[in-house]
Amino acid sequence: MIRVGIVGFGKIARDQHVPAIAGSEKFVLAATASRNAHADGIPAYPDIDTMLAKEPTLDAVALCQPPQVRHGAARAALAAGKHVFLEKPPGATLSEVVDLARTADAAGVTLFASWHSRYAAGVETARQWIAGKELRRIDISWKEDVRHWHPGQAWIWQPGGLGVFDPGINALSILTQLLADPVRLEQASLEVPANRKAPIAARLAMRSASGAPIDAVFDWRQTGPQTWDIEVETDAGLLVLSHGGNTLTIDGVAQPLPAEAEYPELYARFAELIAAGKSDVDVAPFRLVADAFLTGETSVTDAFED
Amino acid sequence: MIRVGIVGFGKIARDQHVPAIAGSEKFVLAATASRNAHADGIPAYPDIDTMLAKEPTLDAVALCQPPQVRHGAARAALAAGKHVFLEKPPGATLSEVVDLARTADAAGVTLFASWHSRYAAGVETARQWIAGKELRRIDISWKEDVRHWHPGQAWIWQPGGLGVFDPGINALSILTQLLADPVRLEQASLEVPANRKAPIAARLAMRSASGAPIDAVFDWRQTGPQTWDIEVETDAGLLVLSHGGNTLTIDGVAQPLPAEAEYPELYARFAELIAAGKSDVDVAPFRLVADAFLTGETSVTDAFED
Numbered sequence: 001m002i003r004v005g006i007v008g009f010g011k012i013a014r015d016q017h018v019p020a021i022a023g024s025e026k027f028v029l030a031a032t033a034s035r036n037a038h039a040d041g042i043p044a045y046p047d048i049d050t051m052l053a054k055e056p057t058l059d060a061v062a063l064c065q066p067p068q069v070r071h072g073a074a075r076a077a078l079a080a081g082k083h084v085f086l087e088k089p090p091g092a093t094l095s096e097v098v099d100l101a102r103t104a105d106a107a108g109v110t111l112f113a114s115w116h117s118r119y120a121a122g123v124e125t126a127r128q129w130i131a132g133k134e135l136r137r138i139d140i141s142w143k144e145d146v147r148h149w150h151p152g153q154a155w156i157w158q159p160g161g162l163g164v165f166d167p168g169i170n171a172l173s174i175l176t177q178l179l180a181d182p183v184r185l186e187q188a189s190l191e192v193p194a195n196r197k198a199p200i201a202a203r204l205a206m207r208s209a210s211g212a213p214i215d216a217v218f219d220w221r222q223t224g225p226q227t228w229d230i231e232v233e234t235d236a237g238l239l240v241l242s243h244g245g246n247t248l249t250i251d252g253v254a255q256p257l258p259a260e261a262e263y264p265e266l267y268a269r270f271a272e273l274i275a276a277g278k279s280d281v282d283v284a285p286f287r288l289v290a291d292a293f294l295t296g297e298t299s300v301t302d303a304f305e306d
Numbered sequence: 307m308i309r310v311g312i313v314g315f316g317k318i319a320r321d322q323h324v325p326a327i328a329g330s331e332k333f334v335l336a337a338t339a340s341r342n343a344h345a346d347g348i349p350a351y352p353d354i355d356t357m358l359a360k361e362p363t364l365d366a367v368a369l370c371q372p373p374q375v376r377h378g379a380a381r382a383a384l385a386a387g388k389h390v391f392l393e394k395p396p397g398a399t400l401s402e403v404v405d406l407a408r409t410a411d412a413a414g415v416t417l418f419a420s421w422h423s424r425y426a427a428g429v430e431t432a433r434q435w436i437a438g439k440e441l442r443r444i445d446i447s448w449k450e451d452v453r454h455w456h457p458g459q460a461w462i463w464q465p466g467g468l469g470v471f472d473p474g475i476n477a478l479s480i481l482t483q484l485l486a487d488p489v490r491l492e493q494a495s496l497e498v499p500a501n502r503k504a505p506i507a508a509r510l511a512m513r514s515a516s517g518a519p520i521d522a523v524f525d526w527r528q529t530g531p532q533t534w535d536i537e538v539e540t541d542a543g544l545l546v547l548s549h550g551g552n553t554l555t556i557d558g559v560a561q562p563l564p565a566e567a568e569y570p571e572l573y574a575r576f577a578e579l580i581a582a583g584k585s586d587v588d589v590a591p592f593r594l595v596a597d598a599f600l601t602g603e604t605s606v607t608d609a610f611e612d
Contacts, residue, residue: 071490092600092601093490093491093492093597093600093601094400094593094596094597094600095488095489095490095491095512095590095593095594095597096490096491096492098488098490098593099488099490099515102487102488102515103515159493159601159602159603160600160601181408182401182404182405182408183401184377184399184401184402184404184405185399185401185402186399186402187465197603206401209405209408209409284401287400287401287404287596288401289600290400290593290596290597290599290600291399291400291401291596293596293599293600294398294399294400294466294595294596294599294600295398295399295465295466296465297465297503298604
């Protein structure tokens with residue numbers, strides 16, 4: 001069994017990591033490190049340094065805290081010889097992820113930059129259907145209510161918190177999984193609330209390696225029904241992934257899919273990587289986000305209050 | 307002889323590329339493509355597509371136009387089987403550079419993302435002196451007068467034009483050449499004129515893989531003497547690279563250096579890569595710039611007029 005400690009014991013840790021670990025035959029939850037929360041019956045520490053010092057038999061850590069503080073924790077865990085599972089996004093900057101990949105290699109341990117949406121129920125079926133077909137266009141619509149999903153989360157509005165790209169990067173992680181060749185950003189526009197540092201909405205104009213246009217709209221101001229849709233038009237018909245990749249239709253016909261199992265699949269992948277002595281650090285989704293900030297036109301929009 | 311065509315026949319092409327090609331035993335200037343300028347006695351075309359169509363025996367192209375339009379030209383040249391020399395920065399986004407690298411590989415031709423400042427006279431001597439020493443800190447000061455160096459260049463203020471990072475990326479290209487291990491960005495602040503889209507000044511807080519602080523100040527509002535300095539403090543003394551890497555002192559003592567030959571060295575490297583059937587696409591300097599836009603705090607400063 002791989003003894004894993006979770007750092008940052010917030011909603012994603014409790015809702016997703018704990019059940020996935022409990023359901024795995026490969027992992028056991030051995031400790032948590034968090035300022036405010038703990039799991040009943042599991043050793044709890046206030047921070048990762050204390051956890052690493054007091055739990056020398058830990059094999060791995062899963063880092064679920066905000067991305068702005070993830071690099072320091074990952075460096076400490078790698079230095080202690082632990083395998084590291086990074087929640088998405090893998091950091092606050094691309095260069096710190098490059099640093100972690102090099103550090104993991106030097107330490108001979110596994111680094112896994114996870115993208116949970118790539119394991120949504122419909123993604124693998126969609127990827128196989130798209131392979132070899134001629135792309136005509138892709139349209140991504142990722143619109144949700146930030147007040148519902150991120151109530152009072154100040155970090156998400158700070159530099160490095162990504163704003164609406166925090167959910168939007170999930171769409172980009174699916175997109176870059178669906179297409180075998182690299183996607184490039186051509187243009188972007190970002191809307192930043194007058195009282196915040198990160199965008200509340202964005203539009204991205206991208207292009208596939210074969211030249212097909214890929215348009216994405218991310219918006220955090222959607223009330224009522226939420227939208228997480230990807231439409232892929234090909235020479236052989238229209239594929240639609242909805243509900244964040246968990247529903248799939250082809251030319252309007254619903255496709256049979258396996259049950260949702262994003263985090264169990266992520267932990268199965270983490271176990272495989274550890275067994276094989278490998279790392280998996282694909283920064284493609286994060287690079288598209290960096291490109292949007294790099295080349296995007298920013299405009300100021302209405303102030304946002306939680 | 308490698309028959310090379312230059313695309314974008316502006317100041318950098320005339321001042322640097324033409325003499326470097328003329329002085330090389332490996333290259334001959336066979337054509338230019340530019341809307342407004344040409345070289346006496348050399349076939350001139352209005353754009354790259356015409357040049358590629360009319361000059362089928364070209365072996366290579368050097369792309370010197372603004373980065374926002376470089377990707378399309380590079381794609382066209384690679385598709386025609388030409389080796390490609392990219393001026394810095396290698397594009398407007400990281401993802402389009404990844405696309406070019408893949409396209410060059412598929413076409414079996416050389417892609418060279420050039421960083422001319424890495425060939426400044428003092429850089430290799432400095433790199434060798436630093437190797438194996440313990441870094442204490444690095445301070446970069448890159449301050450120049452944009453009115454003098456980029457008079458009326460509108461593209462440089464547009465998204466993708468990088469603003470003050472256009473010179474600043476030269477400092478970052480030297481920095482990432484001096485250090486064997488990756489540099490990571492921790493924080494950045496950017497000052498954007500009220501009437502422009504790109505920063506006129508920036509501060510970057512970076513860190514070496516070994517943990518040494520690296521601070522950089524870029525400013526385009528410097529009149530009088532211009533500053534392009536890198537100070538490297540180590541356990542064995544203080545190294546100072548000045549004049550954009552062309553002057554070197556160690557503990558105050560001027561070091562003997564070879565003559566300045568940035569572009570001749572770049573073309574020698576391009577010839578080597580072509581002969582070896584290899585590409586050289588190091589995005590490290592550009593990634594640090596993308597990270598600065600991604601995670602930096604932007605503030606609005608005084609309007610800027612040329």
